[in-house]
Amino acid sequence: MTTSARTDVGSFDDLHASASRLTGLDDFGGGDDYADGLRVLLRSYADEAALTPAGSKRTRGLLRGALVSRLLAEAAWREFPQHAGVAIERPVFVTGLPRTGTTALHRLLTADPAHQGPELWLTEIPQPRPPRAEWASHPVFVALREAYQGIGLDGVHHMRPEQVEECWRLLCQSMTSVSFECTAYVPGYSSWLNAHDWTAAYARHRRNLQLIGLHDQGRRWVLKNPSHLFALDALFATYPDAVVVQTHRDPGTVIASVCSLNERASAGWSTVFTGPVVGRAQLSLWSRGLRRFHADRARHDPSRFIDVRHADLVADPMGAVDMIYERLGARLSGPARTAVLEASTRGTPSPAHTYDLAAFGLTPADVSSAFSS
Numbered sequence: 379m380t381t382s383a384r385t386d387v388g389s390f391d392d393l394h395a396s397a398s399r400l401t402g403l404d405d406f407g408g409g410d411d412y413a414d415g416l417r418v419l420l421r422s423y424a425d426e427a428a429l430t431p432a433g434s435k436r437t438r439g440l441l442r443g444a445l446v447s448r449l450l451a452e453a454a455w456r457e458f459p460q461h462a463g464v465a466i467e468r469p470v471f472v473t474g475l476p477r478t479g480t481t482a483l484h485r486l487l488t489a490d491p492a493h494q495g496p497e498l499w500l501t502e503i504p505q506p507r508p509p510r511a512e513w514a515s516h517p518v519f520v521a522l523r524e525a526y527q528g529i530g531l532d533g534v535h536h537m538r539p540e541q542v543e544e545c546w547r548l549l550c551q552s553m554t555s556v557s558f559e560c561t562a563y564v565p566g567y568s569s570w571l572n573a574h575d576w577t578a579a580y581a582r583h584r585r586n587l588q589l590i591g592l593h594d595q596g597r598r599w600v601l602k603n604p605s606h607l608f609a610l611d612a613l614f615a616t617y618p619d620a621v622v623v624q625t626h627r628d629p630g631t632v633i634a635s636v637c638s639l640n641e642r643a644s645a646g647w648s649t650v651f652t653g654p655v656v657g658r659a660q661l662s663l664w665s666r667g668l669r670r671f672h673a674d675r676a677r678h679d680p681s682r683f684i685d686v687r688h689a690d691l692v693a694d695p696m697g698a699v700d701m702i703y704e705r706l707g708a709r710l711s712g713p714a715r716t717a718v719l720e721a722s723t724r725g726t727p728s729p730a731h732t733y734d735l736a737a738f739g740l741t742p743a744d745v746s747s748a749f750s751s
Contacts, residue, residue: 379423384434384435384438384643385431385434385435386434386438387420387423387424387429387434387438387441387740388438388441388442389420389458390413390416390417390420392512393438393441393445394445396442397442397445397446397448397449398449400446401446401449401450401453401723403449403450403452403453403672404449404590405449405452406445406448406449406452407451407452408598409578411552411578411579411582412448412551412552412554413553414553414570415552415553415554415567415570415571415574416441416474416553418487418566418567419428419441419553419558419564419567420441420565421566421567422438422564422565422566422568422610423562423564425566426563426564426565426566427562427563427564427648427650427651428563428648428649428650428651429562429647429648430646430647430648430649432444432515432646432647433562433644433646433647433648435560436644436647437647440550440558443502444547444550444551444553447501447502447503447504447547447550447551448551450503450504450505451504451551451582451585451586451589454504454505454506454589455585455589456544458506458563458592459497460592461506461585461588461589461592462585464588464589464591464592464595465595466587466591466599466617467587467598467619468598468619468620468621468706469587469599469600469601469605469617469620469621470487470493470598470599470600470601470602470620470621470622470702470706471601471602471603471606471613471617471620471621471622471623472476472487472602472622472623472625473485473604473605473606473607473622473623473624473625473671474604474624474625474626474627475604475607475625475627475632475633475636475664475667475668476604476632476635476636476639476649477627477632477635477636477639477665478625478626478627478632479625479627479686479688479691479692480602480603480604481544481602481623482691482695483602483625483686483691483698483699484542484601485541485542485721486695486698486699486718486721487600487699487702487718487720488600489717489718489720489721490710490714490717490718491597491598491713491714491717492597493553493597493598493599494591494594494597494599494600494715495599495600495601495602496541496542496543496545496548496587496590496599496601496682496702497539497540497541497542497543498522498526498537498538498539498540498541498543499518499519499522499523499539499540500590501543501545501547501548501586502522502547503518503522504548504562504586504589504590505518505589505590506589506590506591506592506593507590507591507592507593507594508593509593513540515740519539519540522539523538523539523540525695526528526538528541541544542600542602544602544603544604545583545601545602545603546605548582548583548586548587549579549580549583549603549605549642551577551579551582551586552578552579552582554556554571554574554576554578554579555579555605556571556604556605556608556663557605559571559659560636560640560660560663561640561643561644561647561661562644562647562648562651563648563650563651563655563659564706565659565743567674568659568663571577571608572666575612576608576612576613577612579609579612579613580609580615580616580617580672581616583615583616584616585659587599587601601666602730604664604667605667606622607667607668607670607671608667608670608671610622610670610671610674610675610678611674612709614678614682619734620704621681621682621683621684621705622675622682623683623685623686623702624671624675624683624685624686625686625687625688625691626685626686626687626688627687627688627689629664629665629668629745629746629748629749630735630742630745630746632664633657633660633661633664633735633738633740633745634733634734634735634738634740635733636660636664637656637657637660637733637737637738637740638733638737640656640660641653641656641738650729653737653738653739654738654739654740656738657735657738657739657740658739658740659737661740661744661745661748662748665748665749668749669749676710680717683702684702685703686698686701686702695722696718696719699718699722706747715730739744
């Protein structure tokens with residue numbers, strides 16, 4: 379007798395039970411820093427998202443994956459209690475609207491051997507970073523490499539488990555991330571998150587970095603995530619000596635590109651998250667995030683921020699990096715400069731990414747109004 383694959387997201391209790399079966403673990407951590415967010419998400423997915431069977435399967439995997447990561451982090455913290463003493467000094471957070479060069483800049487900065495960033499596979503399976511020479515034979519890395527084979531959007535964003543990536547997966551352990559809004563229509567969750575305090579999520583974020591960097595103490599952390607726009611105060615409360623690098627690009631270009639990215643990433647997952655619905659949701663999300671960031675930034679020491687224009691980064695990547703190092707009071711020379719220079723000339727040939735505001739029911743005036751209000 380065969381059973382059909384599930385086509386529902388699952389309940390709060392069911393997702394926990396499934397994550398425990400997969401890992402053999404049952405300690406999701408003390409406190410309730412994620413439960414409310416998960417419940418709100420489940421209601422939004424059920425009542426608003428209009429998920430297809432494929433979308434329900436993908437969403438179930440996403441939520442269960444976040445719970446699995448949470449379980450594994452709790453177990454690793456117990457196994458390596460010394461992680462709690464790992465210092466994270468003057469980390470750099472790269473942020474800005476999506477599609478403004480944050481990924482390129484992040485990968486340039488982490489090419490310096492004195493820096494470290496969170497590799498994709500370690501954001502999913504938190505553990506002390508093993509020596510890189512052992513990755514190819516590490517069973518978890520091998521499994522994730524196979525799972526990610528072929529995943530990525532040609533011409534838009536490329537993902538490999540060994541590559542440094544955004545740190546939003548660490549925030550997903552607390553169900554506190556705008557990533558959920560980028561692939562589904564979940565206005566209920568969006569409203570909840572807009573009023574939510576991210577401080578507990580960032581505390582967990584930091585503890586995960588302490589774990590991952592246990593064997594790499596002394597290397598500066600460089601993180602990247604557009605969603606840091608929404609939680610600058612929580613970020614600074616958790617990382618009081620952090621420096622923020624903000625990237626800048628014309629919002630009209632940004633919104634068209636991010637709508638295209640998110641629609642392609644979630645194609646076939648929903649009967650409503652397409653075209654104009656994507657346009658309205660993403661315009662509202664990112665204009666709100668940038669307004670919040672600007673308001674929060676104005677209350678902090680200007681010396682903690684470094685600004686990079688997308689056009690300058692494209693025209694002269696090394697010049698942008700040198701400017702950042704100068705502002706950090708650091709030097710980039712010798713082998714480190716060679717590594718960053720090589721990264722600046724290393725590209726992945728791909729088809730051009732084309733996009734159009736009109737395809738998402740938006741006009742340049744709509745974007746201008748949203749970002750100027």
